[in-house]
Amino acid sequence: MVAPSATLSTLNRADGSASYQCPSTGSNILGSVNAPVELPGRRDALRPEDATIEVFVKPGTAPAGVGERYVEGILKTLLGRVILGREKGYPRRGVVITLAIIGGENVSRGDPYLILLPALLHTALLALLSASVPLSMTFSATVLAVDAAGQILREPSAEDAATAQSLHVLAFSSKGHLLLNESQGAFDLDTWEKVRQRASAICHGTQLVSADGDVAMAEDVDGRPLEGSLREMVEDQVYRDYNWQINAA
Amino acid sequence: MSSPLVLLPGDEIPSEYLPSTSSAPLRLGAGLRLLSQPHPTTKSSSTPSHVLTATQAGILSTDNKRNAVSILSSPHRRYIPTANDLVIAQIHHSSPDYFHCMITPQAPHAVLGQLSFEGATKKTRPMLKQGDLVYARVLSTGLGAGAEVELACVNPATGRAEPGGLGPLNGGMVFDVSTGMAARLMKASSSSTGEHQQEGVAGLVVLDELGKKLEKAGGFEIAIGRNGKVWVDCSNSGDAAVKATVAIGRCLTTLDQHELTAADQKKLVSRVLRELKIEV
Numbered sequence: 184m185v186a187p188s189a190t191l192s193t194l195n196r197a198d199g200s201a202s203y204q205c206p207s208t209g210s211n212i213l214g215s216v217n218a219p220v221e222l223p224g225r226r227d228a229l230r231p232e233d234a235t236i237e238v239f240v241k242p243g244t245a246p247a248g249v250g251e252r253y254v255e256g257i258l259k260t261l262l263g264r265v266i267l268g269r270e271k272g273y274p275r276r277g278v279v280i281t282l283a284i285i286g287g288e289n290v291s292r293g294d295p296y297l298i299l300l301p302a303l304l305h306t307a308l309l310a311l312l313s314a315s316v317p318l319s320m321t322f323s324a325t326v327l328a329v330d331a332a333g334q335i336l337r338e339p340s341a342e343d344a345a346t347a348q349s350l351h352v353l354a355f356s357s358k359g360h361l362l363l364n365e366s367q368g369a370f371d372l373d374t375w376e377k378v379r380q381r382a383s384a385i386c387h388g389t390q391l392v393s394a395d396g397d398v399a400m401a402e403d404v405d406g407r408p409l410e411g412s413l414r415e416m417v418e419d420q421v422y423r424d425y426n427w428q429i430n431a432a
Numbered sequence: 433m434s435s436p437l438v439l440l441p442g443d444e445i446p447s448e449y450l451p452s453t454s455s456a457p458l459r460l461g462a463g464l465r466l467l468s469q470p471h472p473t474t475k476s477s478s479t480p481s482h483v484l485t486a487t488q489a490g491i492l493s494t495d496n497k498r499n500a501v502s503i504l505s506s507p508h509r510r511y512i513p514t515a516n517d518l519v520i521a522q523i524h525h526s527s528p529d530y531f532h533c534m535i536t537p538q539a540p541h542a543v544l545g546q547l548s549f550e551g552a553t554k555k556t557r558p559m560l561k562q563g564d565l566v567y568a569r570v571l572s573t574g575l576g577a578g579a580e581v582e583l584a585c586v587n588p589a590t591g592r593a594e595p596g597g598l599g600p601l602n603g604g605m606v607f608d609v610s611t612g613m614a615a616r617l618m619k620a621s622s623s624s625t626g627e628h629q630q631e632g633v634a635g636l637v638v639l640d641e642l643g644k645k646l647e648k649a650g651g652f653e654i655a656i657g658r659n660g661k662v663w664v665d666c667s668n669s670g671d672a673a674v675k676a677t678v679a680i681g682r683c684l685t686t687l688d689q690h691e692l693t694a695a696d697q698k699k700l701v702s703r704v705l706r707e708l709k710i711e712v
Contacts, residue, residue, distance in 0.1 A: 272512040315509035317487035320442030427635035
């Protein structure tokens with residue numbers, strides 16, 4: 184399993200940006216965040232104490248359609264729970280997140296959008312971190328496909344997803360809460376429970392409680408937990424930005 | 433000094449990293465918040481009832497003298513006005529009582545009183561037009577949602593332009609840098625006046641070096657705004673004024689994009705001056 188890679192603050196003019204590649208699903212997403220900005224009109228009238236979050240998903244070759252509207256809704260709900268919209272400077276302002284799908288297989292109209300969802304979520308998170316938007320926690324997400332034999336496949340390609348019985352996207356916060364659960368296709372509750380356990384292991388690693396009560400993070404078939412990879416991407420960028428200070432100290 | 437602690441949103445700050453010396457209350461800076469009792473299950477006498485968590489990704493920075501703690505986050509972030517910051521604002525339009533100024537794009541206008549300049553009265557006040565620049569201090573950011581940011585070019589208590597240099601900026605040119613670089617430049621220029629250090633403050637020697645090299649050409653004036661603007665004026669330089677302004681701008685923007693050591697910064701200055709054919 185090849186770990187995803189990302190670079191932060193790639194765009195010059197945006198407040199925060201991230202470019203994210205996921206080799207297993209072949210997706211390549213460029214995200215930008217502008218926050219806090221003044222929104223035209225008075226769309227914030229319903230919740231004047233909070234920031235308004237806007238998400239735009241732009242497919243590479245086609246104009247945005249129903250599928251994009253659908254994931255925009257999912258992203259907006261999840262990010263709305265993580266962004267602290269009441270911090271100084273944010274109430275009544277907008278957090279505008281734009282995600283462009285610039286590589287990989289395009290999702291044509293009517294195809295499942297769930298394969299791309301974890302990549303979109305990770306890009307949005309990294310771009311928000313790069314823009315220093317206050318967040319209550321971070322999260323990591325993964326997509327799993329269950330085939331006809333009941334085998335769970337991690338981060339399926341478009342062909343695998345087309346033949347799968349069901350597709351599941353799960354996101355876990357850095358504190359271990361289940362933040363998002365989107366499923367598609369036919370499955371029973373036992374299957375879902377297995378999927379949840381596997382997804383939790385992918386995002387956080389398997390927790391092994393040893394005899395003395397210590398909790399150790401183990402690496403298994405899924406390689407490094409996603410949580411750790413994302414943290415490393417951000418730490419790399421922080422070290423690069425503050426090189427001058429770290430060297431001086 | 434221990435290795436820097438990099439935090440992500442939601443991470444708790446270990447108590448051994450907090451300044452512990454004084455009895456004064458701890459000051460929380462940007463990127464941190466105080467939460468009470470996150471683990472009601474882990475009850476032990478040593479567990480504090482409150483916990484500090486990060487809300488932004490960055491390096492934890494502590495100041496033992498002021499007993500303050502904050503997070504240094506991404507230097508490319510958008511500027512959020514904070515009281516007492518020095519900013520370079522551009523006049524957008526004026527109304528009978530106020531100038532409406534832009535501090536950052538796509539943000540609501542900040543107001544600057546027509547009379548909040550040094551020595552301004554109803555009869556003698558600066559007539560600023562659209563597009564003019566002012567160097568101003570953020571007086572207040574207001575309370576609650578949608579409050580207006582107020583600027584002033586004068587200390588309301590003394591009626592003087594404190595610290596010096598506040599007021600309209602005439603001539604010169606403005607360059608955009610990142611907010612992190614602006615903060616670094618301010619830190620470097622505010623402490624270099626006191627004690628002189630060989631290595632430069634905050635790893636910056638570029639301004640000292642430019643000052644030395646351009647001294648013969650007439651020197652330059654510079655104003656740095658926390659909102660990521662740098663104003664440069666070389667009007668004393670005569671014929672070389674435009675060239676010198678461009679040279680300073682190029683040095684600053686290059687430094688912003690690439691991480692350079694002190695030696696590389698000196699090389700950069702000589703290279704830029706040579707390219708622009710400025711006599712040193």
